[in-house]
Structures are given as structure tokens and as C-alpha cells.
Amino acid sequence: MLWLGLPSSIKNIKNSQNYVLVILSLPCVALCSCRYYHDLARCLII
Structure with missing residues (x-):
């Protein structure tokens, strides 16, 4: 039971980390692209 729940919890941790990143x-991307x-x-103007 614990073994089956482990991969999903690891996946949730990875997904939440990706979400935060x-x-x-x-x-940063918006600033860099605007710049x-x-x-x-x-x-182009000059």
C-alpha cells in the first residue's frame, strides 16, 4: 500500500516544484523578453 502511494507522492512533489519554478x-522571462x-x-529604429 505504501509502495503504491510513493510514486504518486513523488510525482506530486515534482509537479509542485515545477509549478513554483x-x-x-x-x-524574469517577461523582463528579459521585454528588454x-x-x-x-x-x-531597428537606429
């Missing part, structure tokens, strides 16, 4: 990385596109637009 995604939430934490979203602002990148801003620089790209500035390069």
Missing part, C-alpha cells in the same frame, strides 16, 4: 521564472524586444526595436 514556472511562477518564479515568469517575471530584448526593446533593444531590438531600438536597433
Whole structure:
């Protein structure tokens, strides 16, 4: 019984870790992409 419940609990832990990582990385990705596109637009304009 415990052996059967173990993989699902490990999977839940991994999923929650991925969820937290995604939430934490979203602002960074948004900031980097905004900065990148801003620089790209500035390069194209100049």
C-alpha cells in the first residue's frame, strides 16, 4: 500500500516544484523578453 502511494507522492512533489519554478521564472522571462524586444526595436529604429 505504501509502495503504491510513493510514486504518486513523488510525482506530486515534482509537479509542485515545477509549478513554483514556472511562477518564479515568469517575471524574469517577461523582463528579459521585454528588454530584448526593446533593444531590438531600438536597433531597428537606429
